[in-house]
Amino acid sequence: MAKDLNKDLTVGNPQTVLWKFCLPMFGSILFQQLYNIADSLVAGRFISENALAAVGNSYNVTLIFIAFAFGCNIGCSVIVSQYFGAKDYSRMKTAVYTTLIASAVLCAALMLIGFVFCGPLLSQMRTQPEILADSALYMDIYILGLPFLFFYNIATGIFSALGDSKTPFFFLAASSTSNIAVDILFVNCFHMGIAGVAWATFLCQGISCALSMLLILKRLSAIQTEKKAALFSSALLKKLAVIAIPSILQQSFISVGNIFIQSVINSFGISVTAGYSAAVKLNNLVITSFTTLGNGVSNFTAQNIGAGLPDRVKSGRRAGLKLVWCICIPIVLLYICLGRCLLLLFLDSTSEEALRTGLQFLRILSPFYFVVSAKLVTDGVLRGAGAMNAFMAATFTDLILRVVLAFCFSSLFGAVGIWCAWPIGWTIATGMSVCFYRKLKC
Numbered sequence: 001m002a003k004d005l006n007k008d009l010t011v012g013n014p015q016t017v018l019w020k021f022c023l024p025m026f027g028s029i030l031f032q033q034l035y036n037i038a039d040s041l042v043a044g045r046f047i048s049e050n051a052l053a054a055v056g057n058s059y060n061v062t063l064i065f066i067a068f069a070f071g072c073n074i075g076c077s078v079i080v081s082q083y084f085g086a087k088d089y090s091r092m093k094t095a096v097y098t099t100l101i102a103s104a105v106l107c108a109a110l111m112l113i114g115f116v117f118c119g120p121l122l123s124q125m126r127t128q129p130e131i132l133a134d135s136a137l138y139m140d141i142y143i144l145g146l147p148f149l150f151f152y153n154i155a156t157g158i159f160s161a162l163g164d165s166k167t168p169f170f171f172l173a174a175s176s177t178s179n180i181a182v183d184i185l186f187v188n189c190f191h192m193g194i195a196g197v198a199w200a201t202f203l204c205q206g207i208s209c210a211l212s213m214l215l216i217l218k219r220l221s222a223i224q225t226e227k228k229a230a231l232f233s234s235a236l237l238k239k240l241a242v243i244a245i246p247s248i249l250q251q252s253f254i255s256v257g258n259i260f261i262q263s264v265i266n267s268f269g270i271s272v273t274a275g276y277s278a279a280v281k282l283n284n285l286v287i288t289s290f291t292t293l294g295n296g297v298s299n300f301t302a303q304n305i306g307a308g309l310p311d312r313v314k315s316g317r318r319a320g321l322k323l324v325w326c327i328c329i330p331i332v333l334l335y336i337c338l339g340r341c342l343l344l345l346f347l348d349s350t351s352e353e354a355l356r357t358g359l360q361f362l363r364i365l366s367p368f369y370f371v372v373s374a375k376l377v378t379d380g381v382l383r384g385a386g387a388m389n390a391f392m393a394a395t396f397t398d399l400i401l402r403v404v405l406a407f408c409f410s411s412l413f414g415a416v417g418i419w420c421a422w423p424i425g426w427t428i429a430t431g432m433s434v435c436f437y438r439k440l441k442c
Helices: 013-047 049-085 087-122 129-144 146-161 166-189 195-219 232-267 271-306 311-345 352-384 388-413 415-438
Strands: none
Touching: 013 049, 013 166, 013 195, 013 271, 013 311, 049 087, 049 129, 049 146, 049 195, 049 232, 049 271, 049 352, 087 129, 087 146, 087 195, 087 352, 129 146, 129 195, 129 311, 146 166, 146 195, 146 271, 166 195, 195 232, 232 271, 232 388, 232 415, 271 352, 311 352, 352 388, 352 415
């Protein structure tokens, strides 16, 4: 087995091991987010404010598909981590093959549903007529690329489960920077408009997916087993589903909640929608980064529990908290002090209402990154330990509070009331996650 590539997280100083494992994951997710940021940046700067609003409006629907891909990633990653930690390589391979087969079926079903229902869903979101056609076009091309999204996420989960967080980083660094160049080429040189933005992502993510899957299959073939691994196991599918389904539901419900929130935001007009679309990209860059670091904590937890070393889990959580809080400090200062400059990457300086909306959003939410990051690291431990009921309870509390409060506060305080719903939901849900963690028996 390629020991220099696959990393055992059950030996060594927990903080050193976790940080070395998680930092490349953090770099990877920054590049992953460049896909969506590049789409919005090019749409806002090189097409129009309406194009930016169309991409942002579609983004909340794409998050539903990302939720399913993310769930497959997590389910595979946790189970493969446990078998890798236990040195049961035959079942580990079967878990990978089972995930690939099940995910292919799920992806095909989602593509069919997407083509049929995404158009009506965009209309139900109160999408403004002037951006509806662009939003629908962006979604149709995005749905065509779902197989790339699914299998790339699964490949990333397998790399992480094997303790290799560097390979996904290199893939993403190359593909996301290429995506920016192709975005600009298709929009500026070929004048493809919003379709150019979508096709650029399709092309770059497809190449990245193909290369990563080839490398995964090569990596697995190099791992020796006593007997040939089965291609499918219904028993392992059930184990994968126990982890994957709650993660899918978590992300899906968050996405559905965001769609409800988006419908409220759309009622305030194009400028507010555009400002929110720009600011939420910056916000999601942070939240997704912390979620990915939480996934690293899940891999660490799962490997150590699989190896019968539960005492290392608590040290891993402390190391995870130190890491995310160190990252929080510069980000919060950047968003508060230089938020307007960052928003100008997406918006024209004449879009004053949109800029004001985006800056208001960032200044309200960013101080609470210290809170939500603690929740996401703690959730990583709960998920890695298989405590999915506790994980789901905290997540749904956050979501329900944010949706309900967004509707209530928007009628009282306008758009600013919607932004205030986020910190309240984060704070209460974080308290719940910490309480569940303290009761956890690994």
